[in-house]
Amino acid sequence: MTPATAxxxxxxxLRRRLDDANHRYYVLDDPDIPDAEYDRLLRELQELEAAHPEFADPSSPTARxxxxxxxxxxxxxxAVPMLSLAxxxxxxxxxxxxxxxxRETGDAEPAFSLEPKLxxxxISLRYEDGVFVRGATRxxxxxxxxxxANLRTVRTVPLRLRGKPPAVLEVRGEVYMPKAAFERWNEVARARGEKPMANPRNGAAGSLRQLDPRITAQRPLAFYAYALGEVVLGQGAGATLPPTHSQTLAWLRELGFPVSAEVDVARGVDGLLAYYRRIGDRRNALPFDIDGVVYKLDRYDQQRAMGFVSRAPRWAIAHKFPAQEEATVVESIEVNVGRTGAVTPWVLMQPVQVGGVTVTRATLHNADQVARLDVRNGDTVIVRRAGDVIPEVVRVIEDRRPLDRKGQPLHAPYQLPMECPVCGSAIEREEGEVVARCSGGLFCPAQRVQALFHFASRRAMDIEGLGERFITALVEFDYVHTVADLYRLTVDDFVEMKRRADEQAGVVPETVKAGKIATKWAENLVAGIDASRNTTLDRVLYALGIRDVGESTAKTLARHFGSLDPIMAADEEALRQVPDIGPVVAARIAHFFAEPHNRDVIAALRAPYDGKAGVHWPEGAPRRASEGPLSGQTVVLTGGLAAMSRDEAGARLEALGAKVSGSVSKKTSFVVAGEAAGSKLAKAQELGVEVWDEARLLAYLAGHEGA
Ligand SMILES: [Zn+2]
Incomplete structure (x- = not known):
């Protein structure tokens, strides 16, 4: 082997192996090598091609x-016109x-080839001697x-054909964007505040018509073949083309083209209509958007006999499904408040049939999308409904916007309300955030179940036995409006609530059948609630469900301020002074406590009721992290300790001024390593960070605590 041939x-x-892997993955849906190996082979090929530009080939898998x-x-x-169908x-x-x-063929029941209409x-793809040379739009x-160049990046477009392809082969088909990929794309775009695609078809068309193929390569496009254009058989290929359309599709599959798995053959009107219904029933479940099915006379000799009329074949027809996009008029723009307080704008519209269903509401997703679309009252809009996806407004027909007598738009641009329509609390939208939220987290009925569930959870108030099922029933039957109401519930309330829930569900519990009413579970629940009255400040802060105030921030706040009132009184500026609390979280905390509804709930939580104490906790003096022998030091705890839990050790070190962190870095002052310490210990040793064993920790604590 000479050095040049190697x-x-x-x-x-490499090109052959990558082509094979690509074909198995994208066309046969039967991958045979792991992704990592594919990537490795592709990298090797890229490097070799870069080092040897003389072997450049536009059909190389690196062209993707x-x-x-x-x-x-x-x-x-x-060369052969691309047809449109009647x-x-x-x-x-x-x-x-x-x-x-x-009538015209004299064949009483001719066969039809059937396929979904993507x-x-x-597009048309041209292959010469089995190599992809040109692709064009219709x-x-x-x-x-x-x-x-753009089509080369579509993974399901073969760059090199398999088997024995003809000298020239043009294949027609559809480039499309799979529904799941489209939804994912838009979800990301909306989360980033970017412009979403209107529908998969626009997504496919817009992506394929990018002037920069590198952008097209990022888009999730796919391709299905469904017809032939120009064919020159030449020497190497089989002597003739298949005699029917359905056999041609099978042949295209052998050459490496993806062909829809939904293609079929049937005879007679009943056979065609049965296919139409079958595909129609599965329309929503298919991974791609279709707008109908296509019936093509299967035999080519019969197709020729039927011929064309003004560029449309007389041997094929597209049977359309109800449209998934329709125009209608906006009656009003409303907002919905979700479980987490997220405010979603939506439109109430004049009823319209979309995809076979009457639709009166469509989502606008978020305030950015409203602004981008500029939807106003009275506007005529295009609504899209695809499968199980919530109907959405995709476009405004501006020509049909209602105008006043001076020719100006009758309605001003829409603005989100300032107050939550459910509870009246302020709606806040932080800078850089796409989603606006109701700030009445403790008070807002829309957020009740979520707020209660979080409040009762183990790491918050830890109310034994109060799970989501009970909470949902308590809210549904109106026993609690806020978390404070939990502390006013009696055993009778719970028993009554359970009876109503059972009644609604149509169940009669065994105990009730036996003429007894079980109350032990309700007594346990009330006892669990009572036990949570005596708690700690950090648990309460966490339980309030302030956005982005997790356990560790709650602990920091509790330690820094010592008691609740100064936290409630602190402004953003004061909160920003707390170690580890950034401007965003400081703003959230300040907004939360500024909302009067939330303050009312906290007051109710702390108030005694019916001879029982309110929720209470030991309040201490504010402690600054800078005070203590370990101030300025960052400590990491790893492994198991014998004398105490890791949480307790952390709290005691924090009490001496240390900052306890979860990960080891060069900034770590020392690591306390207990039994079976693993990767953190290894990392500390690698970085040369000081390591303490439990004995040293205990000795240190003994020497400094209470000092
Ligand atoms: Zn609200």
């Missing part, structure tokens, strides 16, 4: 990442179509745009 052979081998932008798309004349909406039109073909972008059917 890389060439390796490059060819996209080439440099070309500037604009060239025109491509289709549409059928009613069963009768399909019956006429079938009858006409029966809602994407029609354009006007005669001339399209050259999008070869």
């Amino acid at each position: 890389p060439a052979a390796r490059i060819a081998d 990442v996209g080439s440099v932008p070309a500037g604009k798309f060239a025109e491509v004349r289709h 549409n059928a909406f009613a069963d009768e039109e399909v019956a006429e179509f079938v009858a006409r073909i029966g 809602d994407g972008l029609a 354009g006007d059917g005669a001339t399209g745009e050259d999008v070869t």
Whole structure:
């Protein structure tokens, strides 16, 4: 082997292996090598190609990442025009179509090839000697745009055909965006405050028409083949083409093209309509958007006999499903408040049929989206409903906006309300946040279940036995409005609530059948609630459910201020002075305690009731982290201690001024390593951080506590 052939052979081998892996993964859905190995082989190929530019090949699997932008798309004349199909909406039109073909071909029950009609972008792919050389959009059917570089990045478009391809082969098909990928894409875009795609079809079209193929390469596009264009058989290929469309699809599959698994063959109107219903029933479950099914006369000789009328074939028809996008008029814009206080704007609309269902509401997702779409009262909007996804407004038809007598828009741009429509608390939207929220977390009925569930949870107030099922019933039957109401519940309340819940569910408990009413469980619940009255300040702070105030922030606050009143009185500025509390969290804490509804709930929590004490905790003097022999030191605890829990050790070290951290870094002052300490100990040793054993910790505590 000469040095020159070695890389060439390796490059060819890598290209073949990566092509195979790609085909198995994307077309056959049957991967045979792990992703990591694919990536490794691809990297090796990229490096070899970079080192040996003389072996460059546009059909190499490395082309999938996209080439440099070309500037604009060239025109491509289709050798065989790309057809458009006549549409059928009613069963009768399909019956006429079938009858006409029966009459004109003399075949009483001709076979039809059936396929779902994808809602994407029609394209034509040209292969010469099995290598992808050009791809074009449909354009006007005669001339399209050259999008070869972009199509190379679509993983399901084969760059090199398998088997024995003809000398020239043009394949027509649809580039589409799978529904799941589209939803994921939009979720990310909305979370970042970026513009979402209107629908998968726009997503596919917009992605394929990017001037920079590297952008197209980032988009989740896929391809299905469904027809032939120009074919020149040449020498190496089989002598003839298959005689039917359905056999052609099978042949395309062998050449490496993805073909929808939903294709089928049937005869007679009943067979066609049964397929239409079957696919229609599964429309929402299919991984791609379709707008109908296509019936094609299967035999090519019969197709030729039927011919064309004004560029549309007389041997095929598209049977359309009800549209998934429709226009209607906005009657009002409302907001909904979710379990976590998130405020979601939505529109109430004049009823409209979308995808076969009457729709009167559609979501606007968030305030950014409202502003982007500029939806106003009275606007005519395009609503989209796809499957189980909540209907959404995708576009405003601005020409149809109602105007006043001076020709100005009748309604001003919509603004989110300042107050929660459910509870009247202030709606807050922090800078850089996409979602606006009701700030009445403790008071807002929309947030009740969530607030109670968090409040009662083990790491918060730790109310034994009060799980989500009871909380949901307490809220549903109106026994509690706020967390403070928990402390006013009696055994009778619980028993009564359970009776109503059982009644509603249609169950009669065994004990009730036996003429007894079980009350032990209710007594236990009340005892659990009573036990939680005596707690600690950090637990209370955590239990209040202030956004981003987790256990560790709650502990920091409790330690820094010592008691609740100064925390409630602190402004953002004062809160920012607390170690480890940034401006965002400081603002959230201040907003929470500034909301009068929340203050009322806290007052109710602390108030004694019916001879029982309110929720209380030992209050201490404020302690600054800088006070103590360990101030300024960061400590990490790892492994098990014999004399105390790690939490307790942490609290005692914090009491001496240390900051307890969860991870070891160069800034760590020392690590306390107990039994079976693992990676943190190893990391400390690696970084040369001082390590204490339990004996040294105990000795230190004994020497400094109470000093
Ligand atoms: Zn509210």
